[in-house]
Amino acid sequence: MSNKELHRIEILQKLIDKRLIEHEAAKQLGLSIRQIRRLRKAYKADGAIGVVSKKRGNPSNHKYPDSVKELAITYVKQYYVDFKPTFACEKLSENHGLTISREKLRKWMIDAELWIPCQSASSIYQ
DSSP, rough: OOOOHHHHHHHHHHHTTSOHHHHHHHHTTTTTTHHHHHHHHHHHHGGGGGOOOOTTTTTOOTTOHHHHHHHHHHHHHHOTSSSSSHHHHHHHHHHHHOOOOOHHHHHHHHTTTEEEEEEEHHHHOO
């Protein structure tokens, strides 16, 4: 459990013990009163586990399947090995129907060692 969640539990316990009002708890946690009510209800029902995010440990909803990544890297290796990420992204979309963000493809190309990112000016002069 993170420090932020421990702090939330401490504030919620004060709220339940009536040593704090909803408005003050919301201000201390930087949340709305509605969110405070929701957290208090979850804390009463499930204890400390109710305050912890249910998404922890699960993959992002925006994550591409591994098959899409493998297909994109295969196409880049086969057809667009000397292309920069932006142009490769455009060609993947036009010719193969793979719509991937330029930045995501750039990261995949770096991981596959198909693209070497340029160094920033600060690292060159050091």
